[in-house]
Amino acid sequence: xxxxxxxxxxxxxxxxxxxxxxxxxxxMGKLIKLAGFKDDAPAAIPGTPAGxxxxxxxxxxxxxxxxxxxxxxxxxx
Amino acid sequence: MSLFEALPDVFQGVTTLFQSDPKIAVARxxxxxxxxxxxxxxxxxxxxxxxxxxxxxxxxAINASVMVFDPLGIHAHSGGMSTxxxxxxxxAGVEPVQAAADTIKILxxxxxxxxxxxxxxxxxxxxxxFMGVGSLLDIGYxxxxxxVCMTIALFAELGTMVIFPLAIYCFHFTPQEAAAISVVxxxxxxxxxxxxxxxxxxxxxxxxxxxxxxxxxxxxGYPYLIKMLVPKRLIALKMPAPAKKPVExxxxxxxxxxxxxxxxxxxxxxxxxxxxxxLFLGIVIRESGIKAFQDLVSxxxxxxxxxxxxxTLGILCDANTILxxxxxxxxxxxxxxxxxxxxxxxxxxLFMYWVSGGKINPVVGVAGVSCVPTTAKVAxxxxxxxxxxxxxxxxxxxxxxxxxxxSAIISGIFCSLLKGDSAIAQTLMSFxxx
Numbered sequence: 001x002x003x004x005x006x007x008x009x010x011x012x013x014x015x016x017x018x019x020x021x022x023x024x025x026x027x028m029g030k031l032i033k034l035a036g037f038k039d040d041a042p043a044a045i046p047g048t049p050a051g052x053x054x055x056x057x058x059x060x061x062x063x064x065x066x067x068x069x070x071x072x073x074x075x076x077x
Numbered sequence: 078m079s080l081f082e083a084l085p086d087v088f089q090g091v092t093t094l095f096q097s098d099p100k101i102a103v104a105r106x107x108x109x110x111x112x113x114x115x116x117x118x119x120x121x122x123x124x125x126x127x128x129x130x131x132x133x134x135x136x137x138a139i140n141a142s143v144m145v146f147d148p149l150g151i152h153a154h155s156g157g158m159s160t161x162x163x164x165x166x167x168x169a170g171v172e173p174v175q176a177a178a179d180t181i182k183i184l185x186x187x188x189x190x191x192x193x194x195x196x197x198x199x200x201x202x203x204x205x206x207f208m209g210v211g212s213l214l215d216i217g218y219x220x221x222x223x224x225v226c227m228t229i230a231l232f233a234e235l236g237t238m239v240i241f242p243l244a245i246y247c248f249h250f251t252p253q254e255a256a257a258i259s260v261v262x263x264x265x266x267x268x269x270x271x272x273x274x275x276x277x278x279x280x281x282x283x284x285x286x287x288x289x290x291x292x293x294x295x296x297x298g299y300p301y302l303i304k305m306l307v308p309k310r311l312i313a314l315k316m317p318a319p320a321k322k323p324v325e326x327x328x329x330x331x332x333x334x335x336x337x338x339x340x341x342x343x344x345x346x347x348x349x350x351x352x353x354x355x356l357f358l359g360i361v362i363r364e365s366g367i368k369a370f371q372d373l374v375s376x377x378x379x380x381x382x383x384x385x386x387x388x389t390l391g392i393l394c395d396a397n398t399i400l401x402x403x404x405x406x407x408x409x410x411x412x413x414x415x416x417x418x419x420x421x422x423x424x425x426x427l428f429m430y431w432v433s434g435g436k437i438n439p440v441v442g443v444a445g446v447s448c449v450p451t452t453a454k455v456a457x458x459x460x461x462x463x464x465x466x467x468x469x470x471x472x473x474x475x476x477x478x479x480x481x482x483x484s485a486i487i488s489g490i491f492c493s494l495l496k497g498d499s500a501i502a503q504t505l506m507s508f509x510x511x
Contacts (some may be wrong), residue, residue, distance in 0.1 A: 003508050006501065007242045010490055014234065017345060017486045018227045018479075024341055025223040028334050029324065037329040050368040 089144035093158050097143075101155070104396035105140040112137030112391065115293070124293045125451060127380075128387040132289065135391020138162075143395070148186055149179050155397055162392045163189040165198075165282045189392055197389050198281070200274055202382050203267030204355040209379025210267075210449050210481075211359020212371060216331050216338075218475035219482075221323045225429055225437070225472070226445075230479035232425025233445030236262025236418030237487055240410050245508050248406045252505035253277045256491040258407060261288045262414030263484030264295060264448040266386075271352055272488045276495060282393050283404045287411040289390050295448050299419055299455045306423045307439050311430065313464035314438045316472070332364040342482070346489030348496070353485055415446070422446045422476075437472070444473035447480030 048055045055064065085092040094102045112133040119129030139162055147157035149167065164183050167176070167190075184190050196202040219226050237259045244255035257273040257280060269288040273281045303312065326334070339357035343350040362370045398404065426442020440460050444453040453473035460467050495502045 003242045003246060003505065006505065007238055010241075010487075010494070011234075011238045013490055014483065014487045015231055017490075018231055018483050019224070021338070021341070021482060021486075022223040022227040024338065025220055025334070028337055029220050029223075029326070032326070032330045032333055033324065035333075037327065037333060050366055052367065052369070 090141050093143045093145065093156075096145075096156060097158060098155075100400065101396045104400050105143065108140040108394060108396055108399065109137045112140070112394075118297070119293075123297045125296045127383050128289055128390070129293045131384050131387030132293075132391035132394075135388045136394040137391075139392045139395045149183060151179075160395070161187055163187045163193045163389075165193065165393055165398070167194075189389065192385055193389055196382075196385070197270075198274070200267075200271050200351070202386050202389075203270040204351055205378055205382040206386060207267045207352055207355040208359040208362075208374055209382060211356040211361075212363045212375040212379070214356075214360055214363070214449065214478050215474065216335050216360055216364075216478065217326050218471050219478045220326055220331070220334060222472065222475060223479075225433075226475040226479035227483070229422065229425040229429060229442050229445035229476045230447070230483040231445075232428065232442065233418050233422035233447070233476075233480055234263060234483055234487055235421025235424070236414035236416065236446075238262075239417050240414040243413075244406075244410055245505060248410065250406075251277070252502045253495050254280055255505075256495050257284055258410050259414055260484070260488055260491065261291065261411040262418040263480070263487060264292060264415060264418060264446045264452070265481060265484040266292055266448075267352055267355075268349075268447075268481075268484045268488050271349070272491060275348070275492050280403065280407070282398055283401065283407050284411075286390055286393050286398070287404070287407050289387075291411050291415050292448055292451070295415060295419075295446070296451050296455060299443050299446075299452065300459050302416070302419045303423065303440055303443055303456075303459050306420065307427070309463065311427075311439050312460060313467060314430075314435075315464060315467040316438050316469060317436055328364040328366060332361055335360040335364065342485065346486065346493070348492040349485050349489035352488075356481060356485075418446045419443055422452075438467065438469045441469050441473045441476055444476040445480050445483075447477060447484050449477045449481055450474060452480075453477040 055061075094105060097105075112135070115124065115129045115133030115136065117133075118124040119126035119133060139160060142160050142162070143158050144160065145157050146159050146161065147153070149164065151164070151166070152159045164187060167179050167183050180194060184194060196205075240259035240262055241255050244250040244258050245252060248255075250258065253276040257269075257277045260269050260272045261284070263269070266289055270281070270285055273284040277284070335357050339353060339361075342353045342357075346353065359374055362374050365371075422442040422445040423439065424442065425445055426437070426439035429437045429442070430439040438460060440456045444456045446452050453470060453476070456473040457468070457470040460469050495505075
């Protein structure tokens, strides 16, 4: 009987923690919506891989300079 | 000595078959055949190919390549027979200085020893697999219905909770051993490796083998369990779209949730923090938008770790390990744990079907048995077969992720309560001696 009791108390503890986590998830979901996080990507130099702010070391910088100049020309039009 | 007389020394794999105990020889042949069968079933898609193919080949190769070779003098009981693959129990039962010397020596001899000693037996490989799994998970599925997912996942821990007292009372395992075995019911490979390493390292090898062997079988066995326990009309149930459109979270928000959840879980269960951190790091990488990391973690890292994990597990399946008298109850208890967890998950699914007024397909319950993402795929596969227009995958994936969290919680509780010579462990020990 005592063995079953100990097992059930371990299960009860797990249930308590799991529902606490579920509650944290619900509250966090609401709080995070209130905080209004924008899904902005970092402002990157053209030619930079997604999620990075600097191009890789082996990048062709001349091509990047041409791309920046072309983009500027487009925006000036 | 003529060449003919030397032939037994040349073809030692065959010679050792005749020299060893007939029981071991038969087991070796059967394990080679089982390895082939696992590869075949993995290739056919009946079992999870990612684990079963390397594991099956490893199992067949290790049982074929036995030779008379015992550099550490630890195989006297089996006539000095061993292989050049790895020594799982190197250093066990000898003084630390000798254990260290043995480990260094065998690292330079057995070709897979560095993989086993430096990544497998310290749980690094489990953490890497968890990182990869995390990078495949969308935490948005749990955020959509946290209480539903967590309730189903808790039902699916039934196997763990039934096997724990059963292993102590009926099979006379110590509380630590019982906890390590029962965690198989959580169907979470890395968690099983982690718990057995922490609580009963001497049973680490058989528990790891049993756990992964059966996790592969979840893929093939659970569809039958669902068909046995859930009426056909409920399997085909199409879940209606929720009346209120679920809140959608962008990557930044999901990343914030994952980071906070990682800290909360680590605060609550520091003992399971390496695994929790690895899982949530994977989730954070997925949501971070850093494509190079995403590609690395969800591709080469996950697949390399899975390949070596499967291969090492197969290599650990030599006849001597499988025929160890302690392994038979493990095979039985492991199978029972997963079976009862599957039943528990389905009961959870039926409970949620009843609570929701028939809006939740009970088949998603089986996804609460973690084993990400296999059980979610199984749930969708079974439902699609009965009704191709019914989509349960998003909720099933939510239950799957919650299953990982509940497994981590239970493992953490077991490890915290039973590690060392705690009062609870001593109380539980008294049930063995009674």
